[in-house]
Amino acid sequence: MKTMPNNVFQAICACLVVAAIAALPTPLSPPAMAHGYEHAGLKIKHPWTRVTPPGAKVAGGFVTITNTGKQTDHLVGGNFALSKRMEIHEMSMNDGVMRMKQLDKGLEIQPGQTVELKPGSFHLMFMGLSASPVEGKPVKGTLKFEKAGEIDVEFAVAPLGAKSHSDEEGSATGGGHDHGDHHKHH
Amino acid sequence: MAANTTLARVRLVLWGLVAIAAFIGGALFLGQLQEAARQGASLPGAARFGGDFELTDQNGKVFSSQSLKGKPYAVFFGFTHCPDICPTTLLEMSKHLEALGPKADKLNVLFITVDPSRDTPGQLKMYLSAFDPRIVGLSGSEAQIADVAKKYRIISEKVATSDNDYTMNHTATVFLFDGKGALAATLSWQEDEKTRSAKLERLVDNG
Numbered sequence: 001m002k003t004m005p006n007n008v009f010q011a012i013c014a015c016l017v018v019a020a021i022a023a024l025p026t027p028l029s030p031p032a033m034a035h036g037y038e039h040a041g042l043k044i045k046h047p048w049t050r051v052t053p054p055g056a057k058v059a060g061g062f063v064t065i066t067n068t069g070k071q072t073d074h075l076v077g078g079n080f081a082l083s084k085r086m087e088i089h090e091m092s093m094n095d096g097v098m099r100m101k102q103l104d105k106g107l108e109i110q111p112g113q114t115v116e117l118k119p120g121s122f123h124l125m126f127m128g129l130s131a132s133p134v135e136g137k138p139v140k141g142t143l144k145f146e147k148a149g150e151i152d153v154e155f156a157v158a159p160l161g162a163k164s165h166s167d168e169e170g171s172a173t174g175g176g177h178d179h180g181d182h183h184k185h186h
Numbered sequence: 187m188a189a190n191t192t193l194a195r196v197r198l199v200l201w202g203l204v205a206i207a208a209f210i211g212g213a214l215f216l217g218q219l220q221e222a223a224r225q226g227a228s229l230p231g232a233a234r235f236g237g238d239f240e241l242t243d244q245n246g247k248v249f250s251s252q253s254l255k256g257k258p259y260a261v262f263f264g265f266t267h268c269p270d271i272c273p274t275t276l277l278e279m280s281k282h283l284e285a286l287g288p289k290a291d292k293l294n295v296l297f298i299t300v301d302p303s304r305d306t307p308g309q310l311k312m313y314l315s316a317f318d319p320r321i322v323g324l325s326g327s328e329a330q331i332a333d334v335a336k337k338y339r340i341i342s343e344k345v346a347t348s349d350n351d352y353t354m355n356h357t358a359t360v361f362l363f364d365g366k367g368a369l370a371a372t373l374s375w376q377e378d379e380k381t382r383s384a385k386l387e388r389l390v391d392n393g
Contacts, residue, residue, distance in 0.1 A: 053266070053273055055312035057304075058353075060269035087348055091270060096359040096374065098271050102347045119270050126269075127351060160316060161277035 035156065040148035041069020042109075048156040048165040049080075049139065052132045059083070059133065061124030061155060062165070063143070066114040074106035074146040075115075080155065081140045084128030091120060106146065119163055133157040232369040235361065237337035241298065241330055244311035244323040255367065258389045259294035262360040263340050265301035266313045271358050272297075273316075275375055279360070280318035282386050290320065292390045298324045300342035300356045302331045362386070365393045 037044040047063040061080065067073060078086045088103045107122060109115050117123050133139055138154040145151070158165055243249040260279065264272035276297060283290045297314070299305035302325045305313075310323035325331070335342055342356040360373035362385060370392070371385045 053276070053313045053316035055309055056266060056273070058267050058269050085349065089347075089353075093271075093358065093376065096357050096372075097341050097355060098358040099355040100345055100353045102345075102353075119274070123269065125347075125353075127347070127349075161274050163274070 035154065037151060037153055038068075039151045040145075041067060041071070042073065042145065042148050042151070043068055044143065044151065044153060046156065046165050047141070047143070047153045048158055049126070049133050050158040050162045051135050051160040052129065053160065054132065056132060057127070057129050059126040059129055060119065061086070061126055061141075062117045062119065063124070063153075064114060064116045064118075065109055065143075067109040067111050069148075070111050071147055072108060072110045073148055074108050076106035076144050076146050078124070078143040078150065078153075079141055080124070080126045082129055082131050082133060083126035084130075085126075086141070087125040087127060088122070089125045090122050093120070135159055235337075235339060235369040236363060236367060237334075239330070239334040239337065241324040241326040241334065242307050244307050244314055244325075246307045249322065249324055254294055254363075256365050257292060257294055258362065258364050258370070258393065259296060260360055260362050260373070260386070260389075261296040261298065261338065262358070263298050263300050263335065263338070263342065263356055264358070265299050265354050265356070266305050266309055267301060267353060271375060275358065275360065276314070276317045276321065278375065278379070278382070279321060281379075282383060283318045283320055285383060286386065286390060289387075289390045292393070293386070295321045296324055297321055298331070298334060300331065300335065300340070300354055302326055302328055362389045364389065 035046055043066040045064040045066070047061065049059050049061045052059045059080075059082075065075065075088060077088065080086050088107050090101045090103055092099050092101075102125075103122075107115060107117075115122065133155070135157050138156055140152070141155055142150045142152055156165060238251045240248060240250050262275055262279075264275065266272070279295055283293070283295065286293065295318075297310075299310065305323075305325050307323070307325050310325055314321055314323045326334070334340075338361065340357045342354060344352045345355055346352050358375065361369060362371045362373065364370040370389055373382045373385060
């Protein structure tokens with residue numbers, strides 16, 4: 001009679017431990033790929049760009065930014081070691097027409113908001129490339145915010161035409177950390 | 187009385203037969219319509235797309251649309267100062283050509299610039315060296331490009347950015363034409379790869 005509750009207690013403990021481990025937040029992205037920065041209430045996750053075709057004068061840059069602070073901030077610019085200028089653009093597709101718009105006032109990030117700069121959407125425009133980024137060789141740069149100031153970052157370099165930073169040849173859907181991702185199409 | 191009942195029965199049976207015939211006929215007709223639509227045989231408004239043109243290819247040679255006759259072709263418009271959709275489309279088309287294997291020889295693929303002042307044949311040659319060598323890059327004078335854009339019903343416009351620079355808005359659809367020069371289907375980069383592959387296979391198979 002005495003041992004039974006003990007066993008049950010142990011079993012419950014074991015279950016709780018397993019549940020707690022399962023409930024732990026998964027790493028932001030596979031450890032080999034992930035890099036990020038935190039500065040003045042901003043979380044900057046995995047800035048990246050991709051290889052451009054020879055002779056390309058522009059490249060797109062991508063990053064996910066979360067405002068963990070209490071003030072609204074704006075991403076207003078920055079620089080990229082291989083380009084003359086950085087602008088912030090929004091791309092849209094309507095009725096088969098691709099449209100580009102420069103965001104003159106920058107990109108607003110409200111407290112608690114996460115803004116994703118990604119292919120087909122908001123992106124950094126590196127204008128006047130002096131050289132093409134090389135796959136696997138990170139490029140130094142900065143991201144400039146209206147309130148948080150300028151932050152040093154490194155842009156990871158993905159292959160030509162990659163649709164996301166984990167989109168490598170043969171593993172387009174990324175690693176095993178995406179089970180909770182409801183934004184996936186297919 | 188008895189004759190009346192029999193007549194009523196015959197009438198009922200006949201009407202039943204009419205209903206069945208109408209049902210079968212309707213189903214057959216619908217099936218044909220769907221088949222036609224699936225084959226892209228009668229794409230509405232197809233005749234209004236395309237037309238003859240003469241441009242310059244990435245090797246500086248004159249390229250005439252006459253050379254496209256008898257073979258299906260894919261054509262899309264873009265420019266090399268394009269960070270996203272143009273290199274992505276070129277890469278996807280390169281992958282499709284590879285996947286088609288020997289069948290790819292039955293297909294022409296054209297990339298026409300909407301930004302001829304910056305995209306000279308030399309610039310196109312350099313840019314396209316990253317993609318399948320079978321993709322033909324075409325440039326020309328502003329007037330030639332405007333003419334071909336009109337024929338293919340392409341929207342393209344300059345958009346000013348900082349430092350007196352500019353980028354372009356443009357139609358990003360890939361148009362698929364059959365061997366007779368009629369628009370057979372379109373590809374969108376928002377479709378999945380399987381859908382695009384199936385459309386290209388069908389285009390090449392139908393000739």
